[in-house]
Amino acid sequence: MAFASGYFKTSYVADLALVETRSKWACVILLITGLIVFPFVASAFLLDIATQIFLALIGAVALMLLTGYAGQISLGHAGLIAAGAFTTAIMFKEFNATIYLTLPASGLMGAILGLIFGLPSLRLKGLYLALSTLALHFIVTYLGAEYESQRGFATGVVIDSPSLGPLLIEDPRLWYFFLLLADILVILFAINLVRSRTGRAWMAIRDRDVAAEALGIKVAASKLSAFVVSSVLACLAGCLFAYFRGFVSVEAFSMLMTIEYIAMIIIGGLGTILGAVFGTIFVVVLPYLIDTIVDIFNVPSRFTTYMFAIKYASFGLIMIIFLVMEPTGLVGIWRQIRDYFILWPFKYKPLGR
Amino acid sequence: MQLIINIIQLASLYCLICCGYVLIYRASRVLNLAHGELMSMGGYFLFTVVIGIVADPIPSFLIACIFSVALGFCVYFFLMRFMAGETVFAAVLVTVALGILLRGLMTMIWTPQLLHPLQYLKLENSSYKLFAGGVTSTFGIVMVISALVLYTGLFLCFKFTRWGLRMRAVGERPLLASQRGIGLHKYYALSWGIAVFSGGLAGMIQACDSGLDNSMFVIGLKALPVVLVGGLDSLLGVIPGAFVVAAAEVITIQYISPQASEVAPFAVLLAMLLIRPWGLFGTKEELERV
Numbered sequence: 272m273a274f275a276s277g278y279f280k281t282s283y284v285a286d287l288a289l290v291e292t293r294s295k296w297a298c299v300i301l302l303i304t305g306l307i308v309f310p311f312v313a314s315a316f317l318l319d320i321a322t323q324i325f326l327a328l329i330g331a332v333a334l335m336l337l338t339g340y341a342g343q344i345s346l347g348h349a350g351l352i353a354a355g356a357f358t359t360a361i362m363f364k365e366f367n368a369t370i371y372l373t374l375p376a377s378g379l380m381g382a383i384l385g386l387i388f389g390l391p392s393l394r395l396k397g398l399y400l401a402l403s404t405l406a407l408h409f410i411v412t413y414l415g416a417e418y419e420s421q422r423g424f425a426t427g428v429v430i431d432s433p434s435l436g437p438l439l440i441e442d443p444r445l446w447y448f449f450l451l452l453a454d455i456l457v458i459l460f461a462i463n464l465v466r467s468r469t470g471r472a473w474m475a476i477r478d479r480d481v482a483a484e485a486l487g488i489k490v491a492a493s494k495l496s497a498f499v500v501s502s503v504l505a506c507l508a509g510c511l512f513a514y515f516r517g518f519v520s521v522e523a524f525s526m527l528m529t530i531e532y533i534a535m536i537i538i539g540g541l542g543t544i545l546g547a548v549f550g551t552i553f554v555v556v557l558p559y560l561i562d563t564i565v566d567i568f569n570v571p572s573r574f575t576t577y578m579f580a581i582k583y584a585s586f587g588l589i590m591i592i593f594l595v596m597e598p599t600g601l602v603g604i605w606r607q608i609r610d611y612f613i614l615w616p617f618k619y620k621p622l623g624r
Numbered sequence: 625m626q627l628i629i630n631i632i633q634l635a636s637l638y639c640l641i642c643c644g645y646v647l648i649y650r651a652s653r654v655l656n657l658a659h660g661e662l663m664s665m666g667g668y669f670l671f672t673v674v675i676g677i678v679a680d681p682i683p684s685f686l687i688a689c690i691f692s693v694a695l696g697f698c699v700y701f702f703l704m705r706f707m708a709g710e711t712v713f714a715a716v717l718v719t720v721a722l723g724i725l726l727r728g729l730m731t732m733i734w735t736p737q738l739l740h741p742l743q744y745l746k747l748e749n750s751s752y753k754l755f756a757g758g759v760t761s762t763f764g765i766v767m768v769i770s771a772l773v774l775y776t777g778l779f780l781c782f783k784f785t786r787w788g789l790r791m792r793a794v795g796e797r798p799l800l801a802s803q804r805g806i807g808l809h810k811y812y813a814l815s816w817g818i819a820v821f822s823g824g825l826a827g828m829i830q831a832c833d834s835g836l837d838n839s840m841f842v843i844g845l846k847a848l849p850v851v852l853v854g855g856l857d858s859l860l861g862v863i864p865g866a867f868v869v870a871a872a873e874v875i876t877i878q879y880i881s882p883q884a885s886e887v888a889p890f891a892v893l894l895a896m897l898l899i900r901p902w903g904l905f906g907t908k909e910e911l912e913r914v
Contacts, residue, residue, distance in 0.1 A: 344713055395901055398655050398716065402852060403897050405845075406890040413887040420883070526845070530720060537717060577732045584728025590721035594714055595706050 289462065306451060310444045318443050320559060325450035326508070326515055328551045331535040332461050333504035335547040339536055340465055341497035342477025343392055344401040348532045350408030351502045353524035354380055355509020357415045360428040360519040370433035374510050381506025382499050384411075389498030393491050408529065415521045427520030430513055446515060453511065457504065461544050464500070473497050474542075534586065538593050540600025549601040557589070558582045626759065630874045631867065633764045636771035638866035640826035641847040642854070643774065644819035649856050650795040651815035654704070654715045658723035659823050660844020662699070665726060666692045666824020667831030667840065668734050671741040681745050688828055689821055696820030700813040723841065731838050739836045741828075763833040770829065774822055778859065791815060795857075846873075846886075849893035855906020864904055868892060 280286050290296050310318050334348050355377040362368040362376055391403040432441040440449050464470050472493045475483035484490050513519045539550025561582050648656045670688040678684050707715040751761050782788035793801040794811045802808050854865025869889045876885040
C-alpha cells in the first residue's frame with residue numbers, strides 16, 4: 272500500500288495483514304458502520320439500489336477471478352447464473368427444498384459446469400474459448416426454457432422467500448444485511464485467494480502461460496480451478512438471485528446480463544477486487560443516474576418512451592470510452608487521485624502500490 | 625424436398641453474414657461481435673431509403689448498400705483504428721460495446737416495432753412452387769443468388785485484382801505488407817466496408833423476407849458457429865460450414881422442436897471445438913493453443 276515516505280514492513284505478520292495501518296483500520300470500521308447504519312436512514316429506493324449492488328457484486332467478483340486474474344475470457348456468465356437460479360427453482364418446486372439444501376446444490380452444479388466448460392480451456396485459448404462459453408450460455412438457457420415449458424411454468428417459476436432458522440428473509444432490510452454478509456464473505460474469500468498460491472498461479476498464467484509452466488505451475492489444473500471457483504461463485508449468486516427476485520424465468524438471463532457483468536469488470540478495472548466493487552456500483556447505478564438526469568433537464572415526453580433504448584445506448588458508449596481511453600478502469604482513476612493526494616506536493620509514484 | 629430448399633436458403637443467409645466475420649478476422653484478427661447489429665443496420669437503412677428517398681427496388685437497394693459500406697468505413701476510422709496495438713480481448717469487447725450502442729440507437733431512431741420495408745417497395749413476396757412439391761419465396765431466391773454472386777465476386781477479386789492481392793497480404797503479415805508500401809488503414813477499412821456491406825445485404829433481404837425489428841441481431845450470433853465450423857480465417861470454409869449448421873438447424877426444427885433449433889448451431893459448435901478446433905478449412909497454426 273502507498274505511504275508517502277516509503278514502504279516499511281519489519282515482520283511477516285505485518286506483510287500478511289489485510290489491513291495495514293491504524294488509519295486504515297479506522298477507514299474500514301467507518302465503512303462498516305456506515306453500511307450498517309445505511310438501511311435505517313436511507314429511503315426505500317436507495318435501499319433497493321444498495322441491495323441490487325450487493326446481489327450483482329458476487330457475480331462480478333466471480334467473473335473478475337476468472338477473467339481479471341486467471342485471464343480466461345468467458346461469455347457464458349449469465350448462463351452460469353441461470354444455472355444456479357434454475358437449480359434452486361427446480362429443487363424448490365420438485366423437492367420443496369430449503370435454502371440449506373439449494374445453496375450447496377447450486378454450488379455443486381456450478382462446480383460440475385465449471386469443470387465441463389473449463390475442459391475446452393485446456394485445448395483452446397482466447398477467442399475460441401470465449402465462443403465455447405457462449406455455447407454454454409445458450410445451452411443452459413435452452414434447458415431452463417425447456418423445463419419451464421415441460422412443467423407448465425410458461426411465464427416463470429415462483430419461489431418463496433428463504434428462511435434462516437426462525438428468520439424469514441422477506442423485509443428489504445433483512446435482505447440488505449443478508450446480502451451484505453454474503454458479500455463480505457465472498458470478498459474476503461476472493462482477496463485471500465488471489466494472494467495465496469492459487470491466485471498467484473492464476474496471475475502467472477494470465478501474464479504468460481509458457482513462463483508459468485516453466486516456473487512449475489500446473490497450467491491445466493490451475494485453469495480448471497479458476498473455472499470451477501468462478502462458476503461455483505456465479506451459481507451461488509444465481510441461487511441468491513432466485514430467492515431475491517422470488518421468480519425465475521429465462522428471459523432474465525439474456526446475453527445482456529453477460530455483457531453487463533463484463534462491463535462491470537472492465538469499467539471497474541481488470542485484475543483488482545476493488546475494481547469489481549467500483550464497476551458493480553457504476554453499472555447498477557447508471558440507469559438510475561440517467562433517469563435522474565432526464566428528470567432534471569425535463570426532457571420532452573416523446574423521448575421518455577425510449578428510456579430503455581437511451582440507457583442501452585449510453586451503456587455501450589461508456590464501455591467504449593473506458594476501453595479506448597482508460598483501460599485501467601475506475602480503479603486506475605481512483606489510484607491516480609489517491610496518489611496525488613498522498614504524495615502532494617511531490618509527483619513521484621510510491622514504491623509498491 | 626422442402627427440407628433441402630430450407631437448408632439452401634438458410635445456408636445462403638449464413639454465407640452472406642459470415643463472409644463479414646471472416647473478412648474482418650482475416651484482416652485484423654478481431655472477431656466482430658457487433659456484426660449482427662451491423663447487419664440489422666442494413667435492413668434499417670433500406671427502410672429509411674425506401675421511405676425517404678426512392679421506393680424503387682433496385683436504386684433503393686443500391687443506396688442502402690452504399691450507406692452500409694460507409695458505415696463500415698466509419699466504424700473502422702472512428703473506433704477500431706484506436707484499438708490497434710491493444711489486446712485482442714479489448715478489441716473484441718469494443719465490438720460488443722458497439723453492438724449495444726447500435727442496438728440502443730436503432731430502438732431510439734426506428735422504434736422497437738416490427739417494420740416491413742417490403743410494403744413500401746410495392747413488391748410482392750410471392751411464393752413459387754418448385755419441382756417435387758418444394759415451395760420458396762422471391763426473396764429466398766434473391767438470397768441464394770446474391771450469396772452466389774457475392775462469393776464469386778469476392779473470389780475473383782481476391783484472386784485476380786491488385787486490391788485483392790494486397791488485402792491478402794495485409795491479412796497474412798501486416799508488418800511486411802506495410803513495409804512493401806501498402807497502406808494498412810486503407811485495407812483494414814476496406815475489409816470493414818465489404819464486411820458490413822455483405823452483412824447489411826443479408827439484413828436487407830431478411831428484412832424484406834420476414835420483417836425487421838431490433839431482435840434481428842440474434843441471427844448474427846447464431847451465424848458464429850458457421851465461421852467456427854468452416855475455420856475462422858477461411859472464406860471458402862464458410863460455405864460447407866453454412867450448410868452443416870443450416871442442416872442441423874432445419875432438421876432440428878423438423879424432427880425435434882423449434883425451441884431446440886435455437887441451440888442446434890451451438891451444439892455443432894461445441895462438437896467442432898472438441899474435434900477440430902481450427903475448423904474444416906482453417907489453418908492449424910492459426911489457433912492459439914496451449
